[in-house]
Amino acid sequence: MMSSDVYQILGIDSSADSKEIKRAYARLIKQFRPDTHPVEFGNIRQAYEIASAQYLHDLASLEQAQAEQAEHTQKEQAPVADQQPVEPPTIARPELPVMEFLTQLTQLAERNEEQSAQQLTLAFLGRLNVYSLDESSQIELEILNWIFTFRHPLLLAFIELDRYYRWTETQGFSLREFSPGEAAWLVDFRQLAEDYQQALSQKNINLSAVESRLPVFLLSKSDVVQRKQWQRHCDELNLAALKTYFKPPPASSFTVTREDLFFSLFPAGLALVLASTIKLDIVSFIVAGLAFLFTLVVRAVVVPALRLLVKSNSVTYRFRYFVYMFVAAMFFQGSDYVLQQVADRHSMQSVTLADQSPVICNKVNKQEAPVYPDESRRLGEEGKVKVKFLIDMNGAVISAEILDSSGYPRLDKESLRAVRRWCFVPPERESYVVVPFAYQLDSQAEHMGF
Structure with missing residues (x-):
């Protein structure tokens, strides 16, 4: 197999580093699995091994050239007697740090230190390019087991891990595809993590770490809905510990919000x-x-x-x-x-204003019948009213009151209004008079008896 064919099969450039080679190989074997595409898988595996070996060879050649250049420079600058043989540099290969990383994540999760866990995760992912594909797959598997089994995974750390491994994008990882339940769980968890990250960037008052003096009845409907959705989402994912990230929603189903007030x-x-x-x-x-x-x-x-x-x-x-x-x-x-x-x-009010207008009596009798109110006719209000009033020496009514009410304020008020505007021939002395009024629907206003 020609070297150009190797890079063409992997879909990468010949100058790709070890990390790019591993990612290309992991992406291809998800599409061409050994049980369904054995020929394609064999070609991909062979291309990966050749490309990896070529990368290591080129890296070793570069390191050897740099060492020879350094040795040559040292010989030119130092006396001959002081020259010592220079050993080629060795590349340090650390042990797999995944368990130590997960232990630190667990400790940070117990204290809800999301930002610290995010920084730790970024630093950890930056050191993974020195491991082989099998070692990287083992690290990825341990991280996934921790996420699925630990009931308080860190949201911001998961966003960085998913961005690196692309689990929710490819619906699988380097060793196998996810089951439908696993894939759906990871997608929902990614959405939960993004909601939390957005709330942090906005300093949302619904976050438990954000101090707010707003009482519940001044919250918006979106605030109440967001709190309820967060609690429900945590229950569906069986992550009760994450409920503490958001303030609890109001206990009552009938919550007054500021939209209601406005x-x-x-x-x-x-x-x-x-x-x-x-x-x-x-x-x-x-x-x-x-x-x-x-x-x-x-x-x-x-x-x-x-x-x-x-x-x-x-x-x-x-x-x-x-x-x-x-x-x-x-x-x-x-x-x-x-x-x-x-x-x-x-x-x-109109009647009151009319009552307040002055009444001038010219020593003549003037008694107009009360007007049957239109509203009382419409509502079917009937009854009898007795009004007691006082006539002064000028023949004018100076006071009036209801002795017997009809039971309807409109009829009583109309009776008082009419009486207060009556005029009489001046009597020899002030005298009280009692007058009855009968309001009947079959009567006309001008013929109403009194």
Whole structure:
């Protein structure tokens, strides 16, 4: 086999070093296994041995040339009597350090020292190019056994190891392919490690090592979801020790987040604006507060409860759209009630302003019947009202009060409004009068009896 064919089979350049030769060989034997492609595997193995031997030969030749050059320089600079034979340098070959490396990783894992473990791993991987393919495969196997069996593997160290060996990319390692369960576990663990690395770079408040004074109700929904996903992911991978990396999620399923608070401010502000168009008083702020609380309860309690109910009950899930429509109808009904209360306040305010206008009596009788309120007609409000009022010496009504209520504030208020604007022929002295009013739906306002 020609040397050019060797490098062509391995898919590398003739100037490749030992590390590149080993990687090319490991990549090819994953595709051409000896049990399925025996001829191709034999050619690849032969090409690897020839390329490795050629690399060692070239390395030895280079070292010999450097030694001869150094010896020649020394002879030229030193006297002849002082010349001593120079021994060729020997290449130190350390023992396999994998067990010492894994022991150090275990100690760092017990203290959650991720950054220190990452630096240790980088330094360890930088020394692996002096070992043969079989030795490198044995080191890789020991590391994988530690990752699969140890229940507190280090996340940042795993990212560096996976970047070097490309386990999640090739779905296998130098000795064999991963089983489907092993490959899926490593992919999920790589995702967990990348999430943690990203959280570290952002100094995420969800990390247990990051001090934060934010209470739970000021967390965002993404924060709560991230904590829950981390806890669930650790449980699925059977790595309970890694739960301590993130702060625990809120215990309750009905968690108020800052999105809920901000969203609830919009209907509260709208209610305050609508109410303040009539009059900005304590009632306006009460209406705005109720709108805020209602929206907050819907977002933080009602919607999550509906989701849990829909997911846990197949019948409810089948008719979930009807449930949503019912909740929407109730919401609009409540909105209609709030708007009606605002309209009632507007009507009552108009009546109050009319009552406050001066009444001038010219010593004539003037008693206008009360007007049946349109809202009372719409709601079917009926009843009888007795009003007691005081007439002064000028024939004007100076005070009025309800003796017998109809049970409906609108009817009582209209009766008082009408009486307070009555005029009489001036009496000889102040006197009290009691007048009944009857509100009936089959009566017209102008013919209402009193």
